[in-house]
Amino acid sequence: MDIIAPVVTPFRNGRLDLDLYAEHIRNITAKGVDAIFVAGTTGLGPALSVEERKALLEAAASAARRVIFQVGSLVLDQALALAKYAERFDAVEAIASVPPYYFPRLSERQIAKYFRDLCAATTRPVYLYNYPAAVGRDVDAKAAREIGCLKGVKDTNDSIAHTLAYKRLMPHMRVYNGSDSLVLASFSVGLDGVVASSANYVPEVLARLREYVARGDLERARSLQFAIDEVLEAARPLGYSSAVYELVEIFQGYDAGEPRPPIYPLDPEERAWLRAAVAQARSKLAP
Template identity: 30%
Template sequence: MTTYDLDKFKGVFVAMYSAYDEEGNVCTDRVKNLAKYYVNTGVEGLYVGGSSGEGVLQTVEERKKMLEAVMEAVGDQLKIIVHVGANSTKESIELAVHAEKCGADAISSIPAVYYRLSEDAVENHWQQMIDSTSLPFIIYNIPQTTGFNLTQTLFKKMAAQDKVIGVKMSGESVYELQQFKANAGKEFLVFNGPDEQYLGGRIMGADGGIGGTYGVMPELFCQLDEYFKQGEIEKAQELQAAINEIITRLLSFPSLYGATKAILQLRGVETGIPRSPMLPIKDTDWAEVEKLNGVIERLVAEHTNTAKK
């Protein structure tokens, strides 16, 4: 039985974007403004330094700077999960220790990328992070980018530890998500990763979700979660379908994060452009970005008003 308060991790967590200045350096003022933007949207918290946050493209010091700004801005208002995964275990431990020092609520990590590591190597990599702090640990399984698909054998071994409280399941199979829940028990947290199947993940046992596109439509994912909890499945299906159309359009730009950062810019939230090799939107894309932002804002108004009736 875990000694951690798991309820505070249930719900919608925004996988927070990076925020740079015009020279491409981490800008703490922009980080703080972005973090504050999410405070009154209904989300439970932020997932800092993950895929959407470009953590693997940043130095250790930049990642620390990002977290420190987030904690200063909203650490007492939102739950903060910090992705500390890096290619070297040494850097991952350094980031984990820093997260605990900053007052984060939990840490999380992918396996190291590039090298095709054995299960024993990945287990050792994660275990050293787990042992380096008193914080709860959330496994991040995203095989399509890391090349490592977490097996149920290793998962059950990791999940047996008190400190390991959950898994962010970003694989594409809700069956695997359901198996993680089944093999670890009802107390264990499972976060849906693929934004386009949030509802499917919740139906199959996920306790909430962590996602990148939440960052430009957090209210829609919170309302989707509310429809699910209220048993209004037809409304949830309708909203998930609308969200998926938005995601499809976001994926049509040179990069997803270039598009989401552009949408935030239209709303007065400056975050700069993605770090190379990821691409910003093209000058010719602005009209489409404005249309898409309009679609999101109309859906937010529509479903917020519907929920109040």
């Protein structure tokens, strides 16, 4: 069961800090993360240029042995170019993409054509990144099966049954849930793993949770899941995409850079509030 981190993208004055990006990846992989998800939602992928995504991939491939590269774009040629660029790196084990978004009336046939074009552009396995809350539509297991060429899915969904349906209909697929609140559930039902943003700030906790599940110690595993949930509940009102940078500093002890507008960094008052709000959960997550 894999722990995959959708890595935060650190900026300094609006520019990528690639050295910090690689350093952060090395830290979390040393603490239990198995693979890196580049340019996902936590990594602000939709707000990055093509050249910025390429730069992130190069840095990630130098720091990690296993990388999944998210290439989704409303400009198909950009998505295809990114998929082809990824062929240069041995560390890239799969290409992932959100379906075309914003346009509300795309048919399942049109979405299938997008993914088939992506599959044809690369020799690497292609994964669906299904995130209905962000994309505005759900590419469920039946729709994914009709696409025909997908080898995996990251399903960011609060229903474990929804995620399990991919495994039921396509047993050959690598199936990951993307909700931090369902890490315990994902490990317990035998998914291939999780893509969890909390792996940025508590990678060692997720590794312990996985170990507890493997040993059948569900009480301890559940306690860790509940403490993670407390952190999520504290961070979400501030804007989780911004708060995750501060959570890295709180739990890992180093500066993780900052997001780039329109994802604004937390102000000093918000940072102080968050640090106080997660103090109790932090004590519960300690070894």
